Amino acid sequence: MPANWRRLALLAAAIGMLAAAVLPLSSEPTAGLLSRPALLAATLLTAALYAGAAFVAAPLSIAASFGGVALSCAVTLALLRDATIAGYAAWGFWLPVLATWGAAWLGVARLAAVKPHDKTASRIVDLAIPLLFGAFIFYLWEVTVRGFGVPTVLFPAPSVIAIRFFASPAVLWQDFVQTFVLGMLTGYVIGCGAGFLVAVLAHRYTFLGRGLLPIGNFVSALPIVGIAPIMVMWFGFDWPSKAAVVVVITFFPMLVNTLAGLNTAGHIERDLMRSYGAGHRQTLQKLYLPAAMPFIFNALKINSTLAFIGAIVAEFFGTPTQGIGFRISIEAGRMALDMVWAEIALAAIAGMAFYGFVALAERATTFWHPSYRT
Amino acid sequence: MTSSTVSTARPAEIAWHPAVGRYAPIVVIALALIAAWYIAAVLMNINLVRNAFERNETPYTTAELIAGTLNAERPLLPAPHQIIETFADDVFDWPVTSPRSLVYHGWVTLSATFLGFLLGAAFGIILAVLIVHARTLQKSLLPWIICSQMVPILAVAPIVIVVLGSIGLRGLLPKAIISAYLCFFPVTIGVVKGLNSPDPIQRDLMRTWSATPGQIFWKLRWPSAVPFLFTSLKVSITISLIGAIVAELPTGAQAGIGARLLAGSYYGQTIQIWAALLAASLLAAGLIGLISLAERSVARLMGAH
Numbered sequence: 001m002p003a004n005w006r007r008l009a010l011l012a013a014a015i016g017m018l019a020a021a022v023l024p025l026s027s028e029p030t031a032g033l034l035s036r037p038a039l040l041a042a043t044l045l046t047a048a049l050y051a052g053a054a055f056v057a058a059p060l061s062i063a064a065s066f067g068g069v070a071l072s073c074a075v076t077l078a079l080l081r082d083a084t085i086a087g088y089a090a091w092g093f094w095l096p097v098l099a100t101w102g103a104a105w106l107g108v109a110r111l112a113a114v115k116p117h118d119k120t121a122s123r124i125v126d127l128a129i130p131l132l133f134g135a136f137i138f139y140l141w142e143v144t145v146r147g148f149g150v151p152t153v154l155f156p157a158p159s160v161i162a163i164r165f166f167a168s169p170a171v172l173w174q175d176f177v178q179t180f181v182l183g184m185l186t187g188y189v190i191g192c193g194a195g196f197l198v199a200v201l202a203h204r205y206t207f208l209g210r211g212l213l214p215i216g217n218f219v220s221a222l223p224i225v226g227i228a229p230i231m232v233m234w235f236g237f238d239w240p241s242k243a244a245v246v247v248v249i250t251f252f253p254m255l256v257n258t259l260a261g262l263n264t265a266g267h268i269e270r271d272l273m274r275s276y277g278a279g280h281r282q283t284l285q286k287l288y289l290p291a292a293m294p295f296i297f298n299a300l301k302i303n304s305t306l307a308f309i310g311a312i313v314a315e316f317f318g319t320p321t322q323g324i325g326f327r328i329s330i331e332a333g334r335m336a337l338d339m340v341w342a343e344i345a346l347a348a349i350a351g352m353a354f355y356g357f358v359a360l361a362e363r364a365t366t367f368w369h370p371s372y373r374t
Numbered sequence: 375m376t377s378s379t380v381s382t383a384r385p386a387e388i389a390w391h392p393a394v395g396r397y398a399p400i401v402v403i404a405l406a407l408i409a410a411w412y413i414a415a416v417l418m419n420i421n422l423v424r425n426a427f428e429r430n431e432t433p434y435t436t437a438e439l440i441a442g443t444l445n446a447e448r449p450l451l452p453a454p455h456q457i458i459e460t461f462a463d464d465v466f467d468w469p470v471t472s473p474r475s476l477v478y479h480g481w482v483t484l485s486a487t488f489l490g491f492l493l494g495a496a497f498g499i500i501l502a503v504l505i506v507h508a509r510t511l512q513k514s515l516l517p518w519i520i521c522s523q524m525v526p527i528l529a530v531a532p533i534v535i536v537v538l539g540s541i542g543l544r545g546l547l548p549k550a551i552i553s554a555y556l557c558f559f560p561v562t563i564g565v566v567k568g569l570n571s572p573d574p575i576q577r578d579l580m581r582t583w584s585a586t587p588g589q590i591f592w593k594l595r596w597p598s599a600v601p602f603l604f605t606s607l608k609v610s611i612t613i614s615l616i617g618a619i620v621a622e623l624p625t626g627a628q629a630g631i632g633a634r635l636l637a638g639s640y641y642g643q644t645i646q647i648w649a650a651l652l653a654a655s656l657l658a659a660g661l662i663g664l665i666s667l668a669e670r671s672v673a674r675l676m677g678a679h
Contacts, residue, residue, distance in 0.1 A: 109510040126513065133514035154540055210396075211403030221662060222655045223616045226631075229639030229647050234450065305523060316623045317639050348525040 016099030087149025187246025195254025261295025490553030498561025564606030568599030
């Protein structure tokens with residue numbers, strides 16, 4: 001964005017902040033900003049920061065706009081504590097929110113344009129941008145839901161979800177163990193392990209491999225989640241049926257990827273191993289498996305999301321009275337959406353942590369691969 | 375060290391047609407799997423059938439017992455021919471508007487799949503174009519898009535249905551939105567990769583011709599992204615089908631393959647579940663075939679051989 005436009009946009013944001021002091025905060029009778037001295041001071045300071053950010057050079061300007069954004073977030077959230085504003089917010093409230101949105105966007109855009117020479121500094125910037133962005137999205141969610149007074153049964157605010165999350169650790173832990181540890185992890189380990197073993201066999205016996213690869217490719221494109229009702233019928237309502245679904249879902253991607261990976265070893269390397277007089281076991285250990293590692297980790301990553309989906313879907317077909325999928329469908333039926341979202345937060349955190357763990361393991365074991373040697 | 379040498383050690387003895395070498399293993403393995411299925415069906419259903427005979431106090435021979443396992447009414451594991459029989463019965467013996475017809479259920483799911491796929495693919499492409507052209511979005515949004523896929527999105531399905539239902543959206547659209555949410559991700563990632571795939575040297579060439587950003591996009595970036603687009607579309611249409619099926623579970627939908635699975639599991643109609651699964655698999659294969667067909671004709675239009 002050209003510098004002039006940015007300057008104009010920041011000045012507009014400053015004026016938007018000042019509007020809070022003039023326009024009504026709420027459609028209900030409420031005290032104006034002028035009779036709340038602390039908030040008025042913070043608002044004026046924010047406007048000054050935005051206006052200042054329009055006229056100073058890059059590092060200071062970014063700091064000023066983010067300082068203003070933080071201050072303005074605090075002001076708007078403090079205003080929402082007033083029962084006469086929450087649910088009845090008017091332009092005097094929304095204009096500062098919009099101004100803050102604009103200022104935050106400009107700040108992130110300028111931060112993204114910064115190219116630090118230092119390696120750690122650039123890593124910090126790369127991490128900071130998505131975090132700031134995410135934090136601001138949560139802020140907008142909170143302000144919109146509470147400002148418009150959206151009922152909790154429709155769409156709870158993040159703060160409500162967080163309160164529910166931390167208020168019910170026992171239930172969440174129980175569901176986590178049932179779905180994640182017993183259902184998903186067990187199935188994941190068995191399914192990936194079996195897929196890996198069959199792939200090694202299929203690589204050893206070429207005929208088997210040539211038959212299994214097209215079939216495996218075909219099957220891994222099928223909606224296998226559909227076997228969930230059958231597995232529930234075979235293995236009962238408890239976690240073994242969920243683990244069985246996960247086993248079937250994770251087996252084929254692992255088989256196909258591992259087989260593809262084992263076949264990447266080139267002719268020259270194989271000839272070299274033969275000239276060393278290496279047996280099959282040694283060649284497998286020193287050549288084929290290391291070459292297949294990136295592919296195996298690719299399958300492990302794909303499977304980590306697939307497995308979780310499978311474990312949760314299987315719970316729709318019958319569960320003992322615990323588990324993430326069970327809790328979500330029960331609580332959604334009772335319109336207790338804060339609990340539903342707390343379960344989703346749990347699932348998201350568990351899923352991300354698991355994926356992060358697999359990614360770290362990949363980094364630790366395949367650090368030699370070109371994609372990490374940039 | 376024999377695995378790799380087997381094929382090279384005696385190439386001359388077997389001078390079959392290359393198609394034989396290619397398809398023979400597939401056919402053999404597929405036949406072996408079907409045989410294993412029949413054996414499993416006998417082993418899993420045998421107690422069921424024996425109990426039935428003993429309850430009726432009819433004398434039985436082993437042959438009758440085995441024949442019984444392959445034709446049981448509610449087997450634990452139906453034999454392949456039973457599944458195909460039920461499938462053919464459900465597809466051909468009922469008018470397509472009847473709720474007993476699999477064609478009807480397949481169509482319900484298919485329409486949600488298509489709508490979801492269109493929404494998801496369009497959203498994915500737009501997102502990718504934005505990400506490629508705005509550095510801010512690439513840095514701020516892309517990590518969150520990747521994170522969003524770590525969330526088991528199907529868990530959100532019931533709430534999406536509840537929330538959309540409360541603002542008056544029912545029927546096809548909530549299902550389509552769920553499958554769109556599932557399937558946009560591969561498209562975004564693939565198209566971002568594709569749009570960034572031209573070499574810097576090619577982009578420099580465009581610049582020396584003083585091409586506008588629009589021209590660079592339409593003449594260089596977009597054509598190089600098309601192969602990536604089709605590869606991701608193939609992944610995303612099956613995901614879209616899965617999304618549509620799963621979205622039918624929490625809604626308690628009356629129609630659709632997912633509803634068929636749910637009904638089958640409530641009433642213990644195993645053969646019906648397997649027939650629905652077969653229908654879903656055929657749909658998936660057909661959808662992928664459709665995309666491949668489109669891919670080939672687009673490639674021909676763009677001058678590939």
